[in-house]
Amino acid sequence: xxxxxxxxxxxxxxxxPGPKVVYAHDLFGNFTFLNHAGEQILGYSCEExxxxxxxxxxxxxxxxxxxxxxxxxAGRAIGTVYEIELTARDxxxxxxxxxxxxxxxxxxxxxxxxxxxxxxxxxxxxxxTPRCLDENFCNAISLR
Numbered sequence: 001x002x003x004x005x006x007x008x009x010x011x012x013x014x015x016x017p018g019p020k021v022v023y024a025h026d027l028f029g030n031f032t033f034l035n036h037a038g039e040q041i042l043g044y045s046c047e048e049x050x051x052x053x054x055x056x057x058x059x060x061x062x063x064x065x066x067x068x069x070x071x072x073x074a075g076r077a078i079g080t081v082y083e084i085e086l087t088a089r090d091x092x093x094x095x096x097x098x099x100x101x102x103x104x105x106x107x108x109x110x111x112x113x114x115x116x117x118x119x120x121x122x123x124x125x126x127x128x129t130p131r132c133l134d135e136n137f138c139n140a141i142s143l144r
Contacts, residue, residue: 019037019040019041019117020035020037020115020116020117021034021035021037021038021041021042021096021114021115021116021117022034022035022037022038022113022114022115023035023038023049023113023114023116024103024111024112024113024114025053025054025111025112026110026111026112027067027109027110027111027112028053028067029053029054029055029063029064029067030050030052030053031049031050031052031053031054032050032111033046033049033050034046034049034050038116041088041094042057042086042088042089042094043088043089043090044089054066054067057086057087057088058084058085058086058087059085062084066082066084066100067112080099080100080101081097081098081099081100082097082098082100083095083096083097083098083119084096084098094118095118095119096116096117096118096119097116097117097118097119098114098115098116099114099115099116100112100113100114101113101114
């Protein structure tokens with residue numbers, strides 16, 4: 001996983017053509033929504049995804065660290081962008097840039113919503129070694 005520090009890195013990819021995975025999950029990582037593009041790319045229907053956890057499609061240790069970081073930064077997590085590796089139903093490894101924000105109700109975080117796009121120019125690429133621009137976070141989850 002790589003945390004991108006500039007939101008502009010992600011903003012330009014949002015404007016590019018191609019599928020955008022839109023999803024939501026609760027604070028425990030249980031999916032609550034997956035759009036049609038997400039269904040096609042990951043190979044799971046929204047109904048199937050709603051019975052899954054983010055740890056089912058990514059390394060459990062990385063999923064746990066992302067959930068902890070986003071939840072602990074609830075007020076500042078808007079616009080946080082990560083580069084992550086997911087595993088599709090058919091075993092393909094996908095490198096995605098994911099922009100996440102915390103949805104709060106009455107000042108308390110209740111859900112995490114995200115938009116994901118390919119991390120490489122227009123293709124769902126096979127995985128490469130995860131990278132992170134936030135050294136402290138990388139060290140905490142042992143990506144180095």
